Amino acid sequence: MSPYLLYAIDAVAVAVLTFALYFPRHRRRDLVVAFLGMNIGVLAVASVLAQSSVGAGLGLGLFGVLSIIRLRSNELSQHEVAYYFASLALGLLGGLGASVGWLSVAGMALILLVMALADSPRLFAAHRTTRVVVDRAISDHGALVAHLEHLLGGLVHSASVERLDLANDTTVVEVRYRTDVAPAHLPPDPVDVPRHADLAVTR
Structure with a gap:
């Protein structure tokens, strides 16, 4: 699969995650910026690492450290942590998934489906x-x-x-x-x- 097509799919996926799922349900504007920025940043760096000899393992380790620093800098609720890592995972799949093609797209779709169902206002509403x-x-x-x-x-x-x-x-x-x-x-x-x-x- 073309990397550019995968980048476009990632852009659509993070837009759905942010503007169709998160914001209508929770209305926190500052995290919209965080989710979009995290996704695009991860996508860009993962794409470069995928074409270099550094290796994806080092990139994933660095983003693990960065995510811990980000989560410690401001208090987030548990559902916001889930959206945060969903955005990060979408970026990783978009940047590193060109070699596996549609399997990466299926992973993005699965993330969106799980978030849509697990964070549904009708689930355990009482x-x-x-x-x-x-x-x-x-x-x-x-x-x-x-x-x-x-x-x-x-x-x-x-x-x-x-x-x-x-x-x-x-x-x-x-x-x-x-x-x-x-x-x-x-x-x-x-x-x-x-x-x-x-x-x-x-x-």
């Missing part, structure tokens, strides 16, 4: 992860879970306490819960506090 600040220090785990179920109106799967502040009488907890399933027999709220909390960083 499952949420939320950081909750409760205005009472609650040390009893059972009472905390019951209070969170009253507060969130769903079934709590996991409640991990991040900070128990006895001085300021607050509890910071990360909660994983389902909104489409209510507890079967919800008892009265065991915590005698106003039913409000600050909800933030829902993902």
Whole structure:
């Protein structure tokens, strides 16, 4: 397969990944630049390495180091990490895949299909992860879970306490819960506090 045709296919694939899958679902503009820049940069360097005696192994090792530095420089959510490496993989397939032809194109198509399905808003739509600040220090785990179920109106799967502040009488907890399933027999709220909390960083 012509390398130039493969470059064009990579450009179409990264455009689909960025503008058809990621941005409509997550609306983070700065990562659009990161995904496009990473893909084109990997494509360019991988294309040069494919024609040189340096070898693709060294190129892959260098990009592994660069990707670790990039991921440490700014906090990314897990789905953003997946898109980041999908963009990188598309660039590698486009730059190094001329010798295998359509197998490289099939790999690009598989990446796009997996990302489209795995990040679908309909997949596990009722499952949420939320950081909750409760205005009472609650040390009893059972009472905390019951209070969170009253507060969130769903079934709590996991409640991990991040900070128990006895001085300021607050509890910071990360909660994983389902909104489409209510507890079967919800008892009265065991915590005698106003039913409000600050909800933030829902993902």
